[in-house]
Amino acid sequence: MSFNTFGRVFRFTTWGESHGPALGAVVDGCPPGLALDEAWIQPFLDARKPGTSKFTTQRREADEVKILSGVFEGKTTGTPISLMIENTDQRSKDYSEVAKAYRPGHADYAYDAKYGFRDYRGGGRSSARETAARVAAGAVARLAIPEVTILAYVSEIGGDRIESFDAGEIRNNPFFCPDPAAAARWEKLVDDARLAGSSLGAVVECVATDVPAGWGAPLYGKLDADLAAAMMGINAVKGVEIGEGFNAARLRGEENADPMRPGAHGSPEFDANHAGGIAGGISTGQPVVVRVAFKPTSSILIPQPTITRDGEATQLATKGRHDPCVGIRGVPVVEAMMALVLADHKLLHRAQVG
Numbered sequence: 001m002s003f004n005t006f007g008r009v010f011r012f013t014t015w016g017e018s019h020g021p022a023l024g025a026v027v028d029g030c031p032p033g034l035a036l037d038e039a040w041i042q043p044f045l046d047a048r049k050p051g052t053s054k055f056t057t058q059r060r061e062a063d064e065v066k067i068l069s070g071v072f073e074g075k076t077t078g079t080p081i082s083l084m085i086e087n088t089d090q091r092s093k094d095y096s097e098v099a100k101a102y103r104p105g106h107a108d109y110a111y112d113a114k115y116g117f118r119d120y121r122g123g124g125r126s127s128a129r130e131t132a133a134r135v136a137a138g139a140v141a142r143l144a145i146p147e148v149t150i151l152a153y154v155s156e157i158g159g160d161r162i163e164s165f166d167a168g169e170i171r172n173n174p175f176f177c178p179d180p181a182a183a184a185r186w187e188k189l190v191d192d193a194r195l196a197g198s199s200l201g202a203v204v205e206c207v208a209t210d211v212p213a214g215w216g217a218p219l220y221g222k223l224d225a226d227l228a229a230a231m232m233g234i235n236a237v238k239g240v241e242i243g244e245g246f247n248a249a250r251l252r253g254e255e256n257a258d259p260m261r262p263g264a265h266g267s268p269e270f271d272a273n274h275a276g277g278i279a280g281g282i283s284t285g286q287p288v289v290v291r292v293a294f295k296p297t298s299s300i301l302i303p304q305p306t307i308t309r310d311g312e313a314t315q316l317a318t319k320g321r322h323d324p325c326v327g328i329r330g331v332p333v334v335e336a337m338m339a340l341v342l343a344d345h346k347l348l349h350r351a352q353v354g
Contacts, residue, residue: 006230009347010144012137012340016087017119018127024084025133027140029347030070032078034143041065041083041139048135048332055174055190056323061088065136076143083136087129101308101316105298112309128235128326131333138336141343148342152206152335153178155291157186157325158193161203176204176331194324197301197317202327204292206334208342211277213267213285214353215345222281223288223345230337231292236326239293243276258286288342292334294327 005013009029016023042065049063050056063085070081099120102108107126111118118124142150153170154177155162162179170178175190177183193200216223224242231240241247248256256274263269270286277288299322303315323329 006233007340007344009351010141010340010344012134012141014130014133014137016085016130016133017121017124018087018129019119019121019124020087022084022086023130023133024082025137027070027081027083027137029344030076030078030081030140031144031347032076034076035074036067036071036076036081036140036143037074038065038067040143041067041136044135044139044332044336045085045132048132048329050323050329054194055187055325056329061132063132076140081140083133083140085132085136097316098318101314102306103298103316103318104304104306105295126235128323128329131235131330131336134234134340135332135336138332138339141336141339144343145339145346147210147212148339149209150206150335150338150342151209152176152204152331152338154202154327154331155205156203157327158189158200158202160185160189175328190325190328199297199300199323200325201296202294202325202330204294204327204330204334206290206292206338208277208288208338211283211285211288211342213283215342215349216278216282217348217352218281221348222278223283223341224276224278224281226341226345227278227288227290227338230341231290231334234292234330234333234337236294236297236330237292238295241276241291241293242278243289244274245276245291248274258284283345288338290334290338292330294325294330297323297326 005011011028013026045063045065050061066084068082068084070077070079106123108118111126154175162177162182165178167178169180170176173183175183175186177186190200228240231237244256258273258275259271260268267285273286277284277286299318301317303317306314306316308314
């Protein structure tokens, strides 16, 4: 299988399967001399790991990361950084029926059509478990962009949107929700879906502040294009918006403009940020704002019509342990992909203009 690497200068490659002995990432192009150890990476993995509440999959994984290379005496050496996370709570027997038939909404049929072979244990490489490796790599990327602050949160579950924003509330509930009233509503919403054997979709918003103006490039190296590719590459993501996104198509030109006025040190001050911090593929110095739409988890207990590998009609209910709303644990993954893209573009910018 090709295309397991993302990035140009700051690159990472993920490896491993959902039910294999381990998975991980190799980070290449990281600058030398950055302080790095497992203790730096672990909190980001802890935010993503399963089994933290009844609103996520009950698979129990410690997700403890091991650094195998690229670090000496607590500092990055500039050589490839290899990261490994062991799988310790696989239950492959839960997928015996999946071996015979395709799960609707999953990549089962598409994988089989392409390769003529698939790892049905949790979906193999198509499993959202692969994102643990991205989160570990993203933790390394943050070291290369210390000037930037990245914050993601769930803004909508099952069509129910937040109505207020308090950043201090994001880590105070199991939904990464900045609105305590919405978080209270979501408890019943997600639990009802879970008990019914169904699932819900979600929208994750991510904001990167203090991104300097000038990162990115016109045409084929656009910062927003790379962010869109990074986010669309996350499992279960079906839509990405930068700034106003689709709503920009509903505005008049004067409404969508981001008026400027003189600011300190020759830099402008903006009266709006409809562009999401990116114009012409290049960062403006405004906060970079991305919204990511996660579909409802396809693994549900409600039987769905499908076909077997032999093409016969059947029905399949996906057993096992699954997230009733995969977007919840998507928050640290979205943050990681933002960090990885920004780190890459910082180094690309430095390579071109010094």
